[in-house]
Amino acid sequence: GEDVEQSLFLSVREGDSSVINCTYTDSSSTYLYWYKQEPGAGLQLLTYIFSNMDMKQDQRLTVLLNKKDKHLSLRIADTQTGDSAIYFCAESTLGGGADGLTFGKGTHLIIQP
């Protein structure tokens, strides 16, 4: 079955860039997502990328997709304390509105002062 893998923890200094990596196995993945989960809140969609794209940038966020290696990364520039959260990578074949998402276990981003 489909599998999405992420490292569980990432620690960075405030002001540095954070890079969260994700790998997936389903070759039919068409849409790839990054969600943010803060304590007590629902998952918040940060950004998504279509499988025919290599890169997408949105303000401090840059998503890179290597479809050949099935590798997705999220770069957060100038990391702030408010970025501390769990970041989930997810994939979908039909598009997140039509079918359920397959999630990784989440990467807990820890910000050091």
Add this chain to the structure above:
Amino acid sequence: GAVVSQHPSWVICKSGTSVKIECRSLDFQATTMFWYRQFPKQSLMLMATSNEGSKATYEQGVEKDKFLINHASLTLSTLTVTSAHPEDSSFYICSASSASGKHEQFFGPGTRLTVL
């Protein structure tokens, strides 16, 4: 916009009882709703997909007679955990999408179920 609520936020029940969790889309019509389950330090696992007015489609390994899903209106879906047991204790999260929002699911804040 695109707010999804869940009720209750947390519930504690005795083993053998049934618990109903509500998921509401507050400001849009949710043609499709999804139910996920999240164990501590684990990923969200899709349990079922429901389209308004249709029977839910359950993922492999999810007992449809145990986890009853109703999506009777475009703004409300319910998940009923029947004859709950301690192993059903988990964090249940719903999400919703609209016909116009093809790429995005909007997630509720989740419901923590503890079965004693």
